[in-house]
Amino acid sequence: MMQINFKRRILLKSSLAAGAISVAAGAGLLTPRQVLAAWPTAAFNAKMVPEALQALLGEGNTETSADIKIKAPDIAENGAVVPVTISTGLTGVESIAVLAANNPVPLVANYTMGEGAIPFVSTRIKMGKSGDVVAVIKAGGKLYSANKGVKVTIGGCGG
């Protein structure tokens, strides 16, 4: 009786291991599909700015540029609605990403510039707490970034 039970354990273990392998294979199969999908899930799940950039644009390092203008309030009374406008003098802009560094999910938006588009976008974003608004612009295959600190005073008490 003991003998049989023992074997049964082994059988269970091995079938569990096989199950894990098939799950891993399934995940492997899923990855290319996620890459093909237009909406970059990985980038929008990243918890840190460099991670998000790596997932979105394939590179985490950016060069600070004085040619990027971020228009956002110094003090935002309502963190749920922070108007952010990004414009640049850079040429050959391919995309503009908007991130809020201290948000649980930093990547807020990514704009792909089509034919004839002028590198200018304006959106209202949510900010969980005070921190930098980061604009990352891809121009001519390179990444440029700029920051602007925004202080969020939830409730508008001016704290």
Add this chain to the structure above:
Amino acid sequence: MAKKSIKIRAKVKDDVVTVKALMTHPMETGARKDKSGELIPAHFIQEVTCEYGEKKVVEAQWSGGVSKNPYLSFKFKGASKGDKLTLSWVDNKGNSDTTEAEIR
């Protein structure tokens, strides 16, 4: 989905078209809790596309970090008065809306 969830205005000045759009959408991040402490499921616009004459002018990918009832503004060149452009969005639940606007 809701009827007329997009308000859009496109104006041309010196060959540059400025598009301003307002969409009606809850934009739930999925991290917020309601009064009973239950998580409110995520519901936000993932993609906004603006097309002018079969060409994509701007394509936006959004997270729930964009404010409720999102506002979007952008500029592009090469269109003239009276031309039409379309703006559409798709959210994470597969809902979508499209609207056409005349450039003024």
